[in-house]
Amino acid sequence: MRTTMGWQAAGPARALRRAPLERRDLRPDDLAVRVDYCGVCHTDLHAVDGRDGAADALLVPGHEFTGVVTATGAEVTRFAAGDPVAVGNIVDSCGACAMCRGGQENFCHAFPTLTYGGTDRHDGSATLGAFSREYVVRDRFAYPLPAGLDPAAAAPLLCAGITVWEPLRALGVGPRTRVAVAGLGGLGHLAVKLAVALGAETTVVSRSPDKAEDARRLGAHGFVVSCDPERMAAARDRFDVVIDTISAPHDLGPYLGLVAMDGTLSHLGHLGPVTVETTDLLVGRKKLSSAGSGGRPATAAMLDFCAEHGITADIELLPSAQVNEALDRLRRNEVHYRFVLDMSDLD
Numbered sequence: 001m002r003t004t005m006g007w008q009a010a011g012p013a014r015a016l017r018r019a020p021l022e023r024r025d026l027r028p029d030d031l032a033v034r035v036d037y038c039g040v041c042h043t044d045l046h047a048v049d050g051r052d053g054a055a056d057a058l059l060v061p062g063h064e065f066t067g068v069v070t071a072t073g074a075e076v077t078r079f080a081a082g083d084p085v086a087v088g089n090i091v092d093s094c095g096a097c098a099m100c101r102g103g104q105e106n107f108c109h110a111f112p113t114l115t116y117g118g119t120d121r122h123d124g125s126a127t128l129g130a131f132s133r134e135y136v137v138r139d140r141f142a143y144p145l146p147a148g149l150d151p152a153a154a155a156p157l158l159c160a161g162i163t164v165w166e167p168l169r170a171l172g173v174g175p176r177t178r179v180a181v182a183g184l185g186g187l188g189h190l191a192v193k194l195a196v197a198l199g200a201e202t203t204v205v206s207r208s209p210d211k212a213e214d215a216r217r218l219g220a221h222g223f224v225v226s227c228d229p230e231r232m233a234a235a236r237d238r239f240d241v242v243i244d245t246i247s248a249p250h251d252l253g254p255y256l257g258l259v260a261m262d263g264t265l266s267h268l269g270h271l272g273p274v275t276v277e278t279t280d281l282l283v284g285r286k287k288l289s290s291a292g293s294g295g296r297p298a299t300a301a302m303l304d305f306c307a308e309h310g311i312t313a314d315i316e317l318l319p320s321a322q323v324n325e326a327l328d329r330l331r332r333n334e335v336h337y338r339f340v341l342d343m344s345d346l347d
């Protein structure tokens with residue numbers, strides 16, 4: 001085993017604390033990656049806040065990171081020590097099912113191995129995330145980081161970015177599409193940048209009127225305050241695609257109201273049961289969809305697109321020692337628009 005340092009929740013305490021953790025010895029198709037930058041996703045916050053305390057297993061969050069390869073397994077040919085890489089929220093899949101064969105490893109019928117909180121398919125160990133200085137990952141699930149992308153600001157592309165990219169592409173978003181992005185946070189601000197770069201007419205739907213200026217700066221053409229019923233009514237049936245990234249449970253009715261006839265609400269944010277009034281779908285033949293993460297081909301395509309268009313996240317870079325402050329501010333919606341942790345203070 002290899003020992004590294006990381007930020008972990010253990011026992012009843014909610015705050016993460018710095019402690020050593022173990023990584024597996026490299027298998028023939030593994031890479032060891034020095035984690036330089038890891039984004040703080042709202043999913044990390046759900047994971048920390050959702051713990052049952054002492055009964056829960058060790059939690060090390062972090063599933064969107066960039067770094068440098070430090071060692072490779074005997075069979076690795078795509079990467080060498082020194083290569084800059086990016087890794088997201090999936091680190092393995094069965095490789096044999098129809099989804100994996102079709103390049104949708106994120107939908108693997110045997111369930112993909114999550115970067116943390118998952119179970120390693122080979123040794124059954126619990127996966128520990130990238131709020132740590134080293135990560136060991138199967139080479140298929142590491143991506144070359146394109147030259148020209150800032151490695152700190154690119155880290156959030158690997159969860160927030162790909163999570164919105166796949167549905168934008170799958171729903172055919174392009175020059176004539178009218179897109180609304182609900183919730184202007186980590187996922188939302190990247191959805192705006194990507195939709196705008198794809199040529200879509202893009203509107204932000206937010207409960208925070210003070211984000212209007214940021215929305216414009218990000219390239220959005222319109223801004224609707226979600227808690228203003230008049231503005232919401234005026235935006236009725238206006239969007240071919242609504243990308244919902246809201247992090248809390250909420251009524252889908254008002255957002256389905258924004259969807260144009262035969263359009264789609266892609267519900268990506270808070271996962272869990274939802275109640276839908278069928279007439280909200282019936283009137284206008286509207287579709288309700290969801291998505292999560294991305295397959296390997298889409299992830300590589302998203303990184304290429306971002307390199308070509310100069311797209312990265314708007315980040316606030318913090319030393320990893322401030323991880324608990326970052327989580328607290330994310331809880332209070334005080335982020336513009338992604339915290340990224342600099343892991344070099346773990347040396």
Ligand SMILES: NC(=O)c1ccc[n+]([C@@H]2O[C@H](COP(=O)([O-])OP(=O)(O)OC[C@H]3O[C@@H](n4cnc5c(N)ncnc54)[C@H](OP(=O)(O)O)[C@@H]3O)[C@@H](O)[C@H]2O)c1
Binds near residue numbers: 268
């Ligand atoms: N499907 C997937 O695979 C996947 C992947 C990653 C993350 N997620 C989930 O996506 C969600 C968003 O993640 P994120 O990292 O983008 O979070 P975030 O940065 O905290 O952004 C969430 C945004 O949602 C809006 N919001 C928050 N609470 C709200 C409430 N009570 N009512 C209405 N709007 C509210 C806020 O935007 P405004 O201020 O503009 O209203 C906030 O900025 C999380 O639930 C996360 O777990 C899913």
Ligand SMILES: [Zn+2]
Binds near residue numbers: 042043044160
């Ligand atoms: Zn995430």
Ligand SMILES: [Zn+2]
Binds near residue numbers: 093096
């Ligand atoms: Zn599979």
